[in-house]
Amino acid sequence: MKPVLIMENISKTFPGVRALEGINFEIFPNEIVGLVGENGAGKSTLMKILAGVYQCDQGEITLRDQKVQVKNPQEARTLGIGMVFQEQAVLSNMMVYENIFLGREKIFTYNGLLNRRTMLKEAKKILQEIGIDLSLQAYLHELNFMERQMIEIARNIWLARQIQVENPIIILDEPTTVLEEEEIKRLFAKLRELKRKVSFIYISHRLKEIVELCDRVYVLKDGKNAGCFLKNDVTEELLRSKMVGRELQEEYYLVSKQRKPTDKVVLEIRDCTKTGSFYNISFKLLQGEILSICGTVGSGKEELCKALYGETKLTSGTILIEGKPESINLPSQAFSLGIGYISEDRRNEGLVLHLPVFENITLPIIHRLQKGFLIKREEQFKLTREMMAKLQIKAPSPLVLCFNLSGGNQQKVVIAKWLLSNVKVLIMSHPTRGVDVGAKHEIYGLIRELAENGMAMIIMGDSFEEDIGLANRIIVMKDGKISGILDANISKPTPSDLIQYVV
Amino acid sequence: MEVKIAESSNDKKNWVSKIAVNPSLLALIVLIIFFSFINPHFFTLSNLFNILDLASLLIITSLSLALVLMMGSIDLSVEGVVGLCGVIASLLVKNFSNSNNFGFFTLAICGAVGASFGFLSGFILSRLKIPSFMVTLGIGYITTGFGVLITRGNPVVIIDWTFRQLSIGKLGFLPFPFILALFLFFVIWFLNERTTFGRYILAMGGDEIIVQDLGIPTSKIKTQVFLIGGFLYGIVGALLTARLGSGDITAPLGFTFDSIGSCVLGGIAITGGVGNIPRALIGVFILTILRNGMVLMSVSPYVQQGIIGVILITTVALTIDRKKIKIMK
Numbered sequence: 001m002k003p004v005l006i007m008e009n010i011s012k013t014f015p016g017v018r019a020l021e022g023i024n025f026e027i028f029p030n031e032i033v034g035l036v037g038e039n040g041a042g043k044s045t046l047m048k049i050l051a052g053v054y055q056c057d058q059g060e061i062t063l064r065d066q067k068v069q070v071k072n073p074q075e076a077r078t079l080g081i082g083m084v085f086q087e088q089a090v091l092s093n094m095m096v097y098e099n100i101f102l103g104r105e106k107i108f109t110y111n112g113l114l115n116r117r118t119m120l121k122e123a124k125k126i127l128q129e130i131g132i133d134l135s136l137q138a139y140l141h142e143l144n145f146m147e148r149q150m151i152e153i154a155r156n157i158w159l160a161r162q163i164q165v166e167n168p169i170i171i172l173d174e175p176t177t178v179l180e181e182e183e184i185k186r187l188f189a190k191l192r193e194l195k196r197k198v199s200f201i202y203i204s205h206r207l208k209e210i211v212e213l214c215d216r217v218y219v220l221k222d223g224k225n226a227g228c229f230l231k232n233d234v235t236e237e238l239l240r241s242k243m244v245g246r247e248l249q250e251e252y253y254l255v256s257k258q259r260k261p262t263d264k265v266v267l268e269i270r271d272c273t274k275t276g277s278f279y280n281i282s283f284k285l286l287q288g289e290i291l292s293i294c295g296t297v298g299s300g301k302e303e304l305c306k307a308l309y310g311e312t313k314l315t316s317g318t319i320l321i322e323g324k325p326e327s328i329n330l331p332s333q334a335f336s337l338g339i340g341y342i343s344e345d346r347r348n349e350g351l352v353l354h355l356p357v358f359e360n361i362t363l364p365i366i367h368r369l370q371k372g373f374l375i376k377r378e379e380q381f382k383l384t385r386e387m388m389a390k391l392q393i394k395a396p397s398p399l400v401l402c403f404n405l406s407g408g409n410q411q412k413v414v415i416a417k418w419l420l421s422n423v424k425v426l427i428m429s430h431p432t433r434g435v436d437v438g439a440k441h442e443i444y445g446l447i448r449e450l451a452e453n454g455m456a457m458i459i460m461g462d463s464f465e466e467d468i469g470l471a472n473r474i475i476v477m478k479d480g481k482i483s484g485i486l487d488a489n490i491s492k493p494t495p496s497d498l499i500q501y502v503v
Numbered sequence: 504m505e506v507k508i509a510e511s512s513n514d515k516k517n518w519v520s521k522i523a524v525n526p527s528l529l530a531l532i533v534l535i536i537f538f539s540f541i542n543p544h545f546f547t548l549s550n551l552f553n554i555l556d557l558a559s560l561l562i563i564t565s566l567s568l569a570l571v572l573m574m575g576s577i578d579l580s581v582e583g584v585v586g587l588c589g590v591i592a593s594l595l596v597k598n599f600s601n602s603n604n605f606g607f608f609t610l611a612i613c614g615a616v617g618a619s620f621g622f623l624s625g626f627i628l629s630r631l632k633i634p635s636f637m638v639t640l641g642i643g644y645i646t647t648g649f650g651v652l653i654t655r656g657n658p659v660v661i662i663d664w665t666f667r668q669l670s671i672g673k674l675g676f677l678p679f680p681f682i683l684a685l686f687l688f689f690v691i692w693f694l695n696e697r698t699t700f701g702r703y704i705l706a707m708g709g710d711e712i713i714v715q716d717l718g719i720p721t722s723k724i725k726t727q728v729f730l731i732g733g734f735l736y737g738i739v740g741a742l743l744t745a746r747l748g749s750g751d752i753t754a755p756l757g758f759t760f761d762s763i764g765s766c767v768l769g770g771i772a773i774t775g776g777v778g779n780i781p782r783a784l785i786g787v788f789i790l791t792i793l794r795n796g797m798v799l800m801s802v803s804p805y806v807q808q809g810i811i812g813v814i815l816i817t818t819v820a821l822t823i824d825r826k827k828i829k830i831m832k
Contacts, residue, residue, distance in 0.1 A: 074718035089716065091709035093776040098702060103717030105699040114697050 002065070003028050004167055004199055005050075010059035012045055019045045020056070020223045029167045032191060032200045034214030036207065038243055039297065040463065042223040043203055047171050050201075051083045052076040064166075080165030082156030085173045090148050092141035096134055097123035100155045104162065126158045130194060146183050149175060150190070157198060171201045176209060177298040178276075188213055205296035207236040207503045219243060240503065244464065244495040252441070253469025257448040260489055261289035261472055265323065266456045267339075267425050269308070272317030277303035278480040281317070285425065285456045290447065292459050292471035294502060300480040301460055305427050308458070309341040310334040321424075335364065340423035342414050344430035344460075350414040351402045358384035358398035360413055364421040387416040391446060408439020415446055426450065427458045432466065444470065464495040464502075476501035526821070527770040527785045534789060538796035545799055552676055558791040559680035560746075561761055562784060563739050566691045567732030568762040569783035573695075574728055575708040575775025576628070576635035581762055583646035584620050584733060585755040588613040588740025590650045593659035593750020596666045600659050606666060613737040620646060621733020625726030635729075643759070650752035658751040661744065670746035680742050687735065692780040704728060708775030764815050765790050773819065 007025040011018075020042045027033050037043045048054045050061070052070035061068050063079055070076045073083070083089075090099050100123050101108065108119045123136050132150045140148060153170060160168035172191075176184050191200060191213065204210055210217055217234050219226040219242040226242045267285040272278070278300035285291055295301040306312045308319070310328040318325050321337050328334045331341070343349035351360055362369060362380045369379045384398040391412045395405055402410055411431060418426055431447070432440045447470060451457065461467040467474055468488060476484040476498060484501030486493045539546040564581050571578045594601060595609040605612065620642055628638040661667070672679040695701035703724050706714045715721050739758075744750045763773075769786025771778030790811070797807045 073716055077717075089713045091706050091713060091776075093709035094702075094706055098706075102706060102714070103719050105702070109699060112698055114699060114702065116697070 001028055004064055005169060006060075006062040007046075007050065008060045008062070010046065010049060010056045010061075012049060012054060012056050012058075018223055020049075023059070023220070023223070023225055025218060027169060027199050027201065029199060030195050030197075031215040032195060032202055032213055034210040034217035035201055035203045035220070036205070036210055036217060036239055036243060037220035037226075038464070041220040041243070043220055044173070045223075046220070047083070047173065047201065047203065050076070050169075051081060051171065077156075077159060078163055080160045080163065080168035082152075082159070082168060082170045083173070084149055084152045084156075084170060084175065086175075086177065088145075088148050088152060090140050090151055093139065095137050095139055096127075096143075096151060097136045099140055099151050100126065100158060102155070104159060107162070122158075126154050130154055130157060131190070144183075145178050146187055149187070153194070153198075157194070160198075167197065167199055169199050169201065171203070173203045174205065174298065175202070176204065176206060184209070205298070205503055207239050210234075210239065211236055236503075240499050241496065243503075244499050252444075253466070254444050254448050255469065255492070257445075257452075258290075258472065258489075259288060259452055261286035261451075261456075262454070266321070267308075268320040268323075270318045270320070272304070272307065272319070273315045274300075274303055274307055274312065275315045278477065281477075281482060283475060283482070283485075285458065287424075287456055288451050288454045289472045290451050290457045290459060290470050292461060292467035292474045293477060294461075294464065294467050294474055294498060295477035296502060299477040299502075301477045302429070304477070305341070305429060305458065305460065308334070308425075309339050309427055311341075335421070335423070338422070338424035340418035340421065340426045342411075342418065342426065342428040342431055344433050346410055346414055351410060353403040354401060356399045356401055357388070357393070357395050357405070357413055360402055361387055361398075361416050361420060364417055383420060387420060391416050391419075392442065406439065408435040408442065411435055411439070411443060412446070415443075415450075419450070423455070425456045425458070429460045430462050431459065433462055464498050468492050468495065468498065474498065478502060525770070525785075527768065527782060527789065530768075531785055531789050531792070534792050534796065538792065538799070542796070542799045545796060548676075550795070550799075552678060554788075554791055554795050555681040556678040557795065558787050559678060559684040560739050560742055561758070561765060561787050561791065562681075562684040563687055563735050563742075564758055564762040565765045565783040565787050566687060566780065567735045568766050569769075569771055569778065569780055570691070570695065570704055570728050571635070571732060572763070572766050572771050572773060573708045573775060573778045574704045574725065575711065576725065576728075577763070577773075578624070578639045578729065578732055579636065579759055580620070580624060580639040580643040580646065581736060581759040582755045582757075583643035583650075584617050584736040585740045585743060585758055586752040587620075587646040587650040588617050588737040589744040589754055590654050590659065590740075590750040590752055591616055592741040592744040593661050594653070596661050596744075597663040598659050598661045598750075600654075604663070606663070607669075609666065610669070610738065610741050613741040614734045615737065617737020617740065618730050618734040621729040621731065621736070622726060624733070625729030628729070629722035629725040647752060654750070654752065656752070658749040660749045667745045667748060670742050680746070683738075683742070687738075688780065688784060691731075695780050700724065700727065705776060705778075708772075708777070710776075761790060764811070767815060768818050 003026045005027040007023065010020055010023040012020040023042070023046055025046065035043050045054065049056045050070065052072045052075055061070065068079060070079065070081070091102065097119055101119060105114060108115050120136055127134060130150070130153065134147060140151070156168060156170050175187065179187065202210065202214055211234055215231050216228065217239065218228050219239060221243060229238065264287040265284045266287050270282050272281045281304060293301045293304065303312060307314050308328070310331045310333050313329055319328055320326070326337055328337065347353060358380050361384050366375060369376045381398055387393070388395065388398065393412045393416065394409050402413055405413065432443055435443065447457065459467065459470055461470065471488050474486040474488055474493070475482055476486070478501065486497065544550060564585070568578060592609050592613050595603050595605040595612060597604050624638050624642045627633060628635045668679070670680050674682055695704065703714065703719055707721055707724065711721055743754055747754055765786035766783050767773055767786065768789045769782035769784070771782050793811060794807065797810065
């Protein structure tokens with residue numbers, strides 16, 4: 001049997017990052033191909049190249065024996081390559097049959113008028129064929145996640161038939177993250193059934209599902225092929241061992257400056273649950289401790305941190321701050337209790353980009369700098385200058401707009417802001433994302449210094465190495481529960497130790 | 504595998520439950536019953552035709568706003584374009600200021616002028632990527648200024664009686680402008696429900712990025728929607744002049760917000776993606792009947808405005824989808 005799709009020697013470089021390096025990837029008709037790898041291993045970049053979102057710098061794509069260049073997502077669609085991403089591309093304010101044919105209504109128009117009857121008939125036919133029981137005139141917001149997924153799959157299959165493409169390729173990106181056990185079973189049954197007509201690329205962090213479902217599995221690591229395994233050979237352990245395996249450079253993370261935390265508990269959470277995100281989470285955070293929370297996207301770690309600083313509410317559970325139970329419903333409450341948050345999206349959430357450095361740094365404490373109705377500008381400048389010197393923020397003056405600073409310096413401004421406001425606990429989501437290597441190192445230095453001064457920190461790092469390198473303790477979350485707690489005070493665990501809890 | 508698929512989700516619902524789930528229609532019916540009990544003059548044939556007559560011009564402008572709002576945009580140029588076209592109409596038919604006599608051909612010219620300003624709005628906002636709020640506000644100022652400029656601010660009195668029949672004439676019992684409004688209502692309704700163009704408008708209001716990614720020409724659709732809107736304003740301008748007997752740039756004062764208000768009262772979401780054309784019609788009648796009823800009850804005009812304001816805010820508070828908007832500015 002000949003492959004439907006061959007991707008040969010694919011490379012892609014983004015400014016500063018080699019995302020893909022000589023990747024080879026093949027898909028045969030009627031199979032489900034799994035694609036696994038750590039966050040940042042290059043899975044989504046590869047798929048986006050296939051779907052026309054990015055162009056590869058090097059390499060060839062051969063589709064059904066023809067060399068193709070996929071220039072944009074529309075073209076991908078006409079080549080029979082469909083995507084079903086987690087952020088679903090369906091319109092919840094429109095009906096089922098309208099969503100299936102969206103953008104392709106031309107064949108249903110006669111003299112400029114839509115023929116609703118043929119649309120309904122055709123929609124009924126395709127839904128019957130893939131065997132889903134839905135009301136054609138239901139609005140999409142009335143449907144559940146899996147039903148909406150099915151609409152997207154139906155759309156792709158119908159389109160492939162329309163343009164007379166045999167065996168279209170449909171990419172499923174983390175399709176089970178928000179599904180319940182029962183729904184996952186139904187989805188898998190459906191996918192196995194649809195395999196007769198379609199080839200699926202199945203991307204997931206859940207290795208158990210990959211092993212169960214896929215006929216073949218590709219593993220990517222650091223933008224390179226790390227192996228391809230057939231269904232009979234593949235096990236979860238095998239995949240895990242192929243996904244990680246880098247050596248940790250300890251000094252890069254200034255491990256020698258790591259201090260043992262004091263015994264004082266700053267923050268404690270007991271039995272915290274947020275339905276749909278995480279369940280029965282308990283842990284203690286000590287003064288001067290750096291605690292990493294690891295896990296895949298969708299493991300509940302983001303939601304947990306959001307709950308801690310009041311962006312979302314807990315369903316149940318208690319949060320104790322220095323031994324006192326407190327309720328945190330709003331970010332402002334979290335702040336007044338001494339919890340600060342550094343968002344990964346610092347351009348939108350961390351900084352007011354069009355305000356100067358000094359206003360950003362003094363924003364949380366501006367009420368303390370007031371005299372009557374006026375703000376003491378002298379004081380603002382003084383504090384800003386101190387902070388700029390202390391954190392080595394490279395800006396010509398406190399009056400420069402944050403917009404003009406580099407990513408690393410912007411991040412330092414955010415940290416300075418929280419330093420000034422004397423928070424006790426700092427939650428950092430991907431503190432080094434989008435920051436160049438040198439500035440990364442400086443930020444690690446800052447984090448160490450903060451810990452030394454008694455700040456407790458919760459960090460969600462960009463990679464396992466970062467988590468392991470920085471942390472005193474690592475909590476691993478999986479499917480909303482704590483799957484492991486690793487101590488990193490005396491000796492550091494390896495990424496392979498970690499990964500068995502992660503996936 | 505044999506699966507049965509229902510073609511319609513509301514097969515079983517009868518018309519009673521349909522009204523019950525449409526709060527706007529319910530409100531309209533309650534209003535009619537309320538005013539009928541309060542005032543014996545309300546539910547009479549002559550007042551009914553009076554209401555139809557009062558509503559007719561607002562129906563036409565609201566049709567345009569319905570399309571624009573469903574798309575997720577807004578149009579603030581209604582007063583300006585209607586005013587300018589009204590002034591132009593007065594200068595084209597027989598009048599006291601010049602010797603023109605274009606007769607009914609004026610209607611077409613006004614439509615064309617309105618359409619070209621609509622096209623301009625749509626083109627600017629979709630190509631230069633400026634929010635519709637700002638573009639149409641600007642176009643509103645430009646057209647108003649233009650209207651003042653060509654008449655020096657004085658109303659132009661018209662003496663073309665056949666042209667005036669357009670607005671004050673009747674076909675049987677029905678006021679002529681209402682017939683025209685009803686005709687346009689059916690055309691726009693059909694356009695919205697039964698053409699790809701119409702469905703894309705709603706789809707864009709839902710999520711424009713998704714629609715764009717499917718290769719649908721969203722910029723073109725936006726321009727077309729505003730063009731149609733402009734055309735409708737042009738027609739309304741001519742009708743307004745025919746009704747008042749003079750072309751006056753200040754005559755359509757309040758049209759913009761009445762049109763937006765009608766759509767919102769009828770249940771078209773101001774955030775886009777939700778609604779249909781009949782809702783605009785319902786909204787127009789709610790607003791018109793509310794005004795008419797309060798006049799019959801001799802409520803002071805200032806209090807009337809206040810009551811309408813309260814009702815508007817309440818409606819939005821009840822209907823707006825807050826999940827879609829994180830922070831209201």
